[in-house]
Amino acid sequence: MVKENLGKVAEGEFEPLIIAYCCNWCSYAGADLAGTSRFEYPTNIRIIRIMCTGRMDSTLVLEALRMGADGVLIAGCHPGDCHYQKGNFMMEKRFDYLKKAVKNIGIEPERVRLEWVSASEGGKWAALVREMAEEIKQLGPSPFRLRSIPKKTDAAIDAFKSQRLRWVVGRSQIKVEIEEQKYRQTVDLIMQVEIERHMITLALKEKGPLTAEELSQITGLQPNKTMQHLIALRRDGIVIEAGEKNNQYLYQLV
Amino acid sequence: MEQEPRIGVFICSCGTNIGGVVNVPEVTEYAKTIPHVIHADHNLYTCSEAGLTAIKESIKEHNLNRVVVASCTPRTHEPLFRAACREASLNPYLFEMANIREHVSWVHPHDPEKATRKAKDIVRMAVAKAALLEPQTEPEVEVKGSSLVIGAGVAGLTAALSMASQGFKVYLIEKEKELGGIARRLYKLYPTLADSSEVVGPLTKDVESHENIEVMTSASLKDISGYVGNFNAVLTGPEGDKEVDVGTVIVAAGSSNYTPPKGLYEYGVHDHVITQGELDEKLKKGEIGEPERIVMIQCVGARKGEIRPSALEAFPKSDTAELLRKILKARKEEGWPYCSRICCMNAIKNAILIKEKSPKTDVVVLFGDLRVYKEYEDFYRKARDLEVRFIRHIEEVRPEITRTPDGKLQVMAYDALAGLEVKFPADWVVLSTPLIPSKDEIMLGRMLKIPIATDGFLMEAHLKLRPVDTNVDGVFIAGTVSGPKDVSESIVSGEAAAARASILMGNGKVRTDAITAVVDEDLCIGCGLCEEICPYGAPRIEDGKSKIREILCRGCGSCAAECPKRAITMRHYGDNQLLAQVKALLVPQSHEGGLT
Ligand code: SF4
Ligand code: SF4
Ligand code: FES
Numbered sequence: 001m002v003k004e005n006l007g008k009v010a011e012g013e014f015e016p017l018i019i020a021y022c023c024n025w026c027s028y029a030g031a032d033l034a035g036t037s038r039f040e041y042p043t044n045i046r047i048i049r050i051m052c053t054g055r056m057d058s059t060l061v062l063e064a065l066r067m068g069a070d071g072v073l074i075a076g077c078h079p080g081d082c083h084y085q086k087g088n089f090m091m092e093k094r095f096d097y098l099k100k101a102v103k104n105i106g107i108e109p110e111r112v113r114l115e116w117v118s119a120s121e122g123g124k125w126a127a128l129v130r131e132m133a134e135e136i137k138q139l140g141p142s143p144f145r146l147r148s149i150p151k152k153t154d155a156a157i158d159a160f161k162s163q164r165l166r167w168v169v170g171r172s173q174i175k176v177e178i179e180e181q182k183y184r185q186t187v188d189l190i191m192q193v194e195i196e197r198h199m200i201t202l203a204l205k206e207k208g209p210l211t212a213e214e215l216s217q218i219t220g221l222q223p224n225k226t227m228q229h230l231i232a233l234r235r236d237g238i239v240i241e242a243g244e245k246n247n248q249y250l251y252q253l254v
Numbered sequence: 255m256e257q258e259p260r261i262g263v264f265i266c267s268c269g270t271n272i273g274g275v276v277n278v279p280e281v282t283e284y285a286k287t288i289p290h291v292i293h294a295d296h297n298l299y300t301c302s303e304a305g306l307t308a309i310k311e312s313i314k315e316h317n318l319n320r321v322v323v324a325s326c327t328p329r330t331h332e333p334l335f336r337a338a339c340r341e342a343s344l345n346p347y348l349f350e351m352a353n354i355r356e357h358v359s360w361v362h363p364h365d366p367e368k369a370t371r372k373a374k375d376i377v378r379m380a381v382a383k384a385a386l387l388e389p390q391t392e393p394e395v396e397v398k399g400s401s402l403v404i405g406a407g408v409a410g411l412t413a414a415l416s417m418a419s420q421g422f423k424v425y426l427i428e429k430e431k432e433l434g435g436i437a438r439r440l441y442k443l444y445p446t447l448a449d450s451s452e453v454v455g456p457l458t459k460d461v462e463s464h465e466n467i468e469v470m471t472s473a474s475l476k477d478i479s480g481y482v483g484n485f486n487a488v489l490t491g492p493e494g495d496k497e498v499d500v501g502t503v504i505v506a507a508g509s510s511n512y513t514p515p516k517g518l519y520e521y522g523v524h525d526h527v528i529t530q531g532e533l534d535e536k537l538k539k540g541e542i543g544e545p546e547r548i549v550m551i552q553c554v555g556a557r558k559g560e561i562r563p564s565a566l567e568a569f570p571k572s573d574t575a576e577l578l579r580k581i582l583k584a585r586k587e588e589g590w591p592y593c594s595r596i597c598c599m600n601a602i603k604n605a606i607l608i609k610e611k612s613p614k615t616d617v618v619v620l621f622g623d624l625r626v627y628k629e630y631e632d633f634y635r636k637a638r639d640l641e642v643r644f645i646r647h648i649e650e651v652r653p654e655i656t657r658t659p660d661g662k663l664q665v666m667a668y669d670a671l672a673g674l675e676v677k678f679p680a681d682w683v684v685l686s687t688p689l690i691p692s693k694d695e696i697m698l699g700r701m702l703k704i705p706i707a708t709d710g711f712l713m714e715a716h717l718k719l720r721p722v723d724t725n726v727d728g729v730f731i732a733g734t735v736s737g738p739k740d741v742s743e744s745i746v747s748g749e750a751a752a753a754r755a756s757i758l759m760g761n762g763k764v765r766t767d768a769i770t771a772v773v774d775e776d777l778c779i780g781c782g783l784c785e786e787i788c789p790y791g792a793p794r795i796e797d798g799k800s801k802i803r804e805i806l807c808r809g810c811g812s813c814a815a816e817c818p819k820r821a822i823t824m825r826h827y828g829d830n831q832l833l834a835q836v837k838a839l840l841v842p843q844s845h846e847g848g849l850t
Contacts, residue, residue, distance in 0.1 A: 021832075028327075031356065032327045032329060035360035038361070040363065043362050043368040043369060043371070046372070047357055048832060048836070050827060050832070051769060055812065055814060057814065060833065063833055064833075067837060068840050083810075084808055090816070094815070126361070163818045166817070167818040170783045173812075174787065
């Protein structure tokens with residue numbers, strides 16, 4: 001889909017397209033105030049209104065990047081000011097993981113920002129857009145607009161839709177018994193594992209039965225890692241052996 | 255939706271506000287090329303009677319089942335356009351707005367070409383969302399004809415009396431032993447110089463004797479649950495706990511007086527350095543007598559520094575209670591950022607009282623700015639006629655307390671007009687201090703889930719348009735909980751809050767927003783995460799599935815963002831609807847725009 005637009009990037013000066021998810025109560029109102037106050041800023045931003053940053057599912061950001069957005073801004077109320085009390089705190093928590101995933105799929109993390117803009121900060125909004133547009137101009141077009149999108153991106157989106165990753169990220173929003181640092185490490189690990197497993201299942205979905213060796217080649221994962229994942233996927237009833245090839249098992253999706 | 259979307263797009267020039275920058279006819283022509291758009295037109299003012307009629311007629315004429323208006327911000331005009339849709343028998347949730355004024359023409363006045371392109375993008379995005387909109391019904395709930403008023407100062411008393419006389423049952427709780435709040439401790443009121451008791455006395459008596467009002471003193475709110483129309487409150491007092499069911503709540507819990515930290519202007523060190531409030535009490539008891547000179551210092555602890563939202567960032571992780579404790583502590587030392595509104599008049603009033611009793615006493619008021627408005631100007635003039643001396647000091651150079659050679663209390667200040675240092679030996683030094691948010695009131699705000707402004711006062715739903723509403727439906731604020739007010743202003747806000755609450759109770763029912771969360775029970779595994787995450791206790795696991803009580807849900811979407819099974823959809827803000835906007839922007843199918 002995005003490749004259709006590939007040619008256009010080269011011509012003329014690069015004008016980044018940035019998606020801004022703004023919460024209705026603070027940042028959307030802040031952007032309104034920038035207008036009422038006639039603060040000028042570059043035309044690169046497109047605002048999508050949401051009720052609260054608490055609503056921002058990480059997949060909404062990843063999907064926007066997959067579609068070729070040069071940047072994604074999530075803007076909400078200052079801590080303590082959220083209309084629903086803690087939506088922005090929850091966003092802040094999940095943003096840590098989201099940022100790691102963004103990096104993981106080969107997008108510069110600076111393209112994704114979480115900022116607090118209150119209803120009275122029209123000036124801050126204008127300055128923020130200016131700054132972000134400039135930064136992204138420096139970075140150039142999203143890598144996804146210039147070359148084909150790595151499979152890992154699809155895997156990451158699937159991972160953020162998967163029950164296991166969502167469960168651990170969701171749990172981190174409420175009081176957990178174990179120490180925060182340790183918990184974060186666990187989530188990071190699960191995120192990594194989920195992305196890798198989804199790379200395997202995506203490959204099987206597209207190409208049909210494959211051996212562990214072939215899977216390693218396609219996904220770029222270490223052979224022993226691939227094997228580990230296959231065992232787990234088999235245990236969870238997601239893949240199953242489907243005959244043999246060159247003395248190796250073939251695997252397919254159940 | 256079974257029906258193919260038939261979308262009408264109305265683009266507003268807003269006089270020249272939009273049309274002066276954005277090429278509106280071009281955007282209109284462009285809109286006609288967007289999939290599902292059946293009709294597109296532009297008007298000079300879409301929100302005018304003519305504009306609204308055009309929308310209603312087009313709905314009929316073109317059999318439209320979705321409407322997009324590209325104009326100003328939905329935060330002010332959405333209700334108006336939704337109402338027009340409703341009048342044309344179109345469900346108001348089948349309406350979408352594209353903001354091309356605040357977010358386009360007003361911020362890109364010097365780049366009409368790019369502004370026009372951006373406007374097209376925004377219209378395309380709005381159409382994409384509109385195509386996926388679904389009709390919604392706003393849930394209707396019953397409103398009980400009873401109210402809980404918290405705080406029996408003048409604002410609370412007034413509100414209670416007003417609602418009770420309309421026939422509603424009122425529970426009035428007061429944390430102190432007596433009714434009357436701050437006003438009860440005041441001596442005379444400005445500008446009439448009437449005894450405060452002349453106001454508070456009758457009000458208290460009327461409240462106490464009203465058959466519809468149940469008063470509880472030395473009492474507080476222990477717990478509250480429920481939602482607009484149906485709150486359940488647990489009140490606690492000397493006689494134990496009492497549960498009441500009410501339809502509305504009015505918070506009139508008042509504020510406190512700022513007490514200067516010990517040593518500031520020798521307050522708490524020298525016993526003739528007192529606050530304006532303490533002077534009030536002394537005047538009432540006749541303890542001031544006929545001294546030679548009294549010096550008043552204005553804005554002590556007020557209009558200092560600034561609390562900016564960003565100041566709160568220093569403690570992003572702590573919860574509100576913790577945060578506010580820190581703020582209160584810091585403010586005690588540094589003072590408060592705002593003008594407390596009443597202190598100038600209070601000082602003038604007490605100056606007049608002293609002068610009328612003892613004309614020989616020299617009363618000096620040291621101020622940086624004196625703020626008297628409307629008829630209070632006359633009151634100020636009266637003080638000047640009585641020879642009260644008003645001396646402006648340079649704001650940055652605060653007066654200082656020193657001693658005369660013979661050890662008497664003395665105030666030193668820099669007279670801004672004369673341009674010299676002046677010294678006033680004084681028998682009394684009176685500090686005018688602001689009204690500040692009280693801890694109790696802040697905790698109450700927490701319990702009721704009313705947002706707390708950065709200055710610590712409870713926040714109104716809209717500073718200008720909804721001054722006694724809060725962001726919690728059915729909960730209103732009156733008096734100084736939302737910021738300093740004098741007695742008459744407190745009475746006005748008490749009446750106002752009572753009127754707002756009575757509208758709900760009088761109607762007996764209310765519609766709430768349809769933007770809520772819906773669970774797909776086939777997907778839900780009953781893990782309970784949503785239950786734990788929701789700030790309003792809306793989801794509840796019943797028979798292994800989450801049931802979200804529509805009426806409690808405020809539509810924040812946090813549960814949808816975290817549900818492990820992605821079983822929760824937000825009405826009007828679904829993933830598909832949001833992503834349709836992204837996709838329309840970045841991956842347009844058959845027309846220009848998108849990534850260039
Ligand atoms: S979080 Fe999702 S799966 Fe869990 S109980 Fe709530 S709706 Fe059901
Ligand atoms: S959308 Fe927000 S308020 Fe509604 S149930 Fe979910 S978390 Fe609670
Ligand atoms: S309402 Fe603005 S972040 Fe929650």
